[in-house]
Amino acid sequence: MLVDKEFGEIIVRRNAWSRNVKFTVSTSGRLSMSVPKHTPDFLVKRYLNSNREAIRNKLPLNDPATQRTRDYQKKVLMKKAKEYLPYRLEYYAKLYGYKYEKCRLTHANTRWGSCSSNKTISLNIGLMKLPEPLRDYVILHELAHLNHMDHSKAFWEEVGRHDKNYKIHNKKIKLFNPGV
Numbered sequence: 001m002l003v004d005k006e007f008g009e010i011i012v013r014r015n016a017w018s019r020n021v022k023f024t025v026s027t028s029g030r031l032s033m034s035v036p037k038h039t040p041d042f043l044v045k046r047y048l049n050s051n052r053e054a055i056r057n058k059l060p061l062n063d064p065a066t067q068r069t070r071d072y073q074k075k076v077l078m079k080k081a082k083e084y085l086p087y088r089l090e091y092y093a094k095l096y097g098y099k100y101e102k103c104r105l106t107h108a109n110t111r112w113g114s115c116s117s118n119k120t121i122s123l124n125i126g127l128m129k130l131p132e133p134l135r136d137y138v139i140l141h142e143l144a145h146l147n148h149m150d151h152s153k154a155f156w157e158e159v160g161r162h163d164k165n166y167k168i169h170n171k172k173i174k175l176f177n178p179g180v
């Protein structure tokens with residue numbers, strides 16, 4: 001199995017008889033990939049990366065019923081996010097003395113949060129699906145970017161001052177998909 005940032009868990013099947021790579025989507029929406037038997041992992045990842053667009057078109061996202069469910073889920077998450085994330089951000093900013101300009105809520109598929117040079121912090125509404133420690137980790141990570149616009153040693157030291165389990169959180173969060 002492979003965990004991908006965009007598509008989540010992917011089942012990889014290595015078949016003796018398959019000559020090329022095939023992507024299928026199960027009814028649960030999970031992606032599975034069948035590849036020739038001795039395909040190494042790095043090649044599997046490379047195939048995946050070069051077929052992203054085709055996979056996106058295949059995903060049940062195109063099905064109107066699924067799309068409606070997603071739209072509804074997005075609405076519910078947005079509502080929850082509005083009532084929570086800006087306040088949580090403000091809470092930690094006050095607690096640790098950070099100054100940011102604006103909090104923006106997003107629903108990008110690829111990232112949990114970002115911090116721009118004009119000190120706008122964007123938080124993904126998908127954060128509402130995460131356990132609280134991971135959600136807080138993202139907030140503290142973005143706040144630390146106000147002082148360090150990179151992922152330097154100094155940046156991670158600052159994250160570590162406010163979240164002593166940041167290394168575990170940074171690893172765990174990769175198991176989740178920010179897409180709604």
Ligand SMILES: [Zn+2]
Pocket residue numbers: 141145150151
């Ligand atoms: Zn970062």
